[in-house]
Amino acid sequence: MKRFFLLLFSLGIPGPAFAAACCGGGFASPSLIAGDDQAQVTASYSYSRVETEVGSDSYWRRREAGETTGTYRIEGARIWADRGQAGFSLPLVQRARAGANSFGLGDVSGTLGYELLPDWDYSAWRPKGISFLQLTAPTGRAVNESTALYQLDSRGRGFWALGAGALLTKTTGDIDLFTSLEAHRSFAKNFQNSQTSGRLFPGWGGNAAGGIGYNWLKVRVGGSLTWTYEDPVNVSGTISSLGVPQRFATAALSASYLASNDWAATLSYADQTKFGSPLNTSLGRAATLQLQRRWQR
């Protein structure tokens, strides 16, 4: 039964955070195996819509014209050497606004994980802990490099980034809990478009998340809250400017169904307009359908 809950539970960990539409997407959550499986592959489709933009003056400005993002994502992870694991995330992003659209690769990432706190004896109080390193490649193109109308061809943050963090999980009775903390450093790069050129200087960023779930028969329902922060992006070049930090909180509700020990599906809804004190960002709402195949140890 415990294992059954673990299988359901690992579905409740939030997927990649979606973020400012101007930037195509947020820093990807790591692809990790949180349960007791040998390997897993997850395919998902997420549809999000920008609702509001919050300026550097902290005023909210409602968006009247629709701007949507559809993200197809394949993620995989595999255990190696008992406590180690490696994973990847490959997003394909389609952005649309006012009849125009752009489709292409988002920022891809690779993850190395290590089970720092194993839960071999199913301790009543000690959580299971997985630490991880994550490398993100700028395959999604920074908004500064955009050449398309509405900047729709920016499908990621567009910076090389190296992150590290930890995920703690605990199942007790029908309830499961998780918390995760991640920090990353994005690296400077040169940029050029038809109007401007120069060098971009991003900085540190991070995510902190917590969540809870209730498991009943083959179903898990859960909620989570993720806070995201990014340092300002300063620019030196044709135009020079000092940026403003970006922050927002994403609340998510999810329902998962475990069809068998090998297959599971999750439907989730995320909203960035409900919590926190957002600054310098776009806020949206998203629905995600996720299908997961697992291979047991």
Added chain:
Amino acid sequence: MKRILFLLFALTACANPKYASTESSSAGETFQPQISASFHGGNSVGLRWESAPTEEDFGSFTFLISRNGTAVDPQALPSVVLWMPSMGHGSSPVTVERLGSGKFRATKVFFAMKGQWEIHIQMPGSTEGKDEAILPFTF
């Protein structure tokens, strides 16, 4: 314990949106600058909106470059760049045409997202913003 409870409360508190006014600049029949700024080199520029941009449509404005009340007419066209400093990015390219001595029209003016923008008007030949005027604009 009180501090922990306060921190938990602060972190999970509901968002409290402050919506900005939706009023925007209107078009004008004659050239009366609505906003103005100075170039680093001593010239000044006045800007007047002809049509304000929307979330889906381009806008246009005219601008007059002068020094001590006399129009300054550069041989080449000045360039106009829309810039959002808080995010560190621009918007789609603006087209500039000459209307008369020192007077120009900028069309295809579009702001990719709402918020506080800067309109950078750069004198021809200026590099890395050495001779430019910066006009603030809230979209």
